[in-house]
Amino acid sequence: MNTSTPAHSAFAAxxxxxxxxxRxxxxMPNGTAHVGVVPVRAFPITAPGEGISLVGCDGHELLWFDRLERLxxxxxxxxxxxxxxxxxxxTLQRLVSVSTFSTPSVWQVDTDRGPTRFELKGEEDIRRLPGDRARLMITSADGLHFIIDDLHALDRHSRRLIERFL
Incomplete structure (x- = not known):
């Protein structure tokens, strides 16, 4: 990969x-202005502060930053x-109830953003995330992602309900 392209050059300018x-x-260093750029994380869940790209409205990468903290x-x-x-x-903090132990099912949960309910289409929509703790990501039928930072930190009732789907 050619690392001397403008997208990978020093970002000081x-x-x-x-x-x-x-917006x-x-x-850019050459004076070209790009309106409506969008930052995109390469690894939004496992390494949110690493690999950030600024993408132009045409979908092409303009700049790449190895670490957000260095900006x-x-x-x-x-x-x-x-x-x-x-x-x-x-972040899912407590699982209040599920409509059925087969899928699709409706989940009533408490999150860090308040209580909500969502539909789980299938067991494959619950994924284990890399790391040393039991991290999970649950994707609702609407495409919304819920994170469980540590399955073992949930209350007993919540763990039992989730384990029925794992």
Whole structure:
């Protein structure tokens, strides 16, 4: 892979700001302005602070950053704010009930964002995530992702209900 392309060059000379419409604008070292850029994480769940790309409205990568923490503060704050608006992954804290132990089933849960209910289409929509703890990601029928940071930290009732689907 050619690492001397503009997308992988030093990022000290780029400028990132919001225009009056609230869109992110990235001005490249050569002065070219790209309106409506979108930050994208390479590994949003397993390594959220690593591998961040700024993608233009045409879908092409403009800049690549190995680590978000290495960016200058104004740019980092803008990227983090944009990612927070786009990414919504509530943490499941308690499983209140399930409609049935076969799928599809309706789950009533408490999350860090409040109580909600969603439909689980199939057992394959519950995935174990890499790491040293029992991390799970549950995808609802609507495509919303719920994270369980540590299955063992849930209350006994919640663990028993979830284990019926694992």
């Amino acid at each position: 780029f400028e990132l700001f919001r225009d009056p419409r609230g 992110l604008v990235c001005t 200058p503060e104004p740019a980092r704050a803008l990227i983090e704010a944009e990612l927070a608006e786009r990414e919504f992954m509530p």
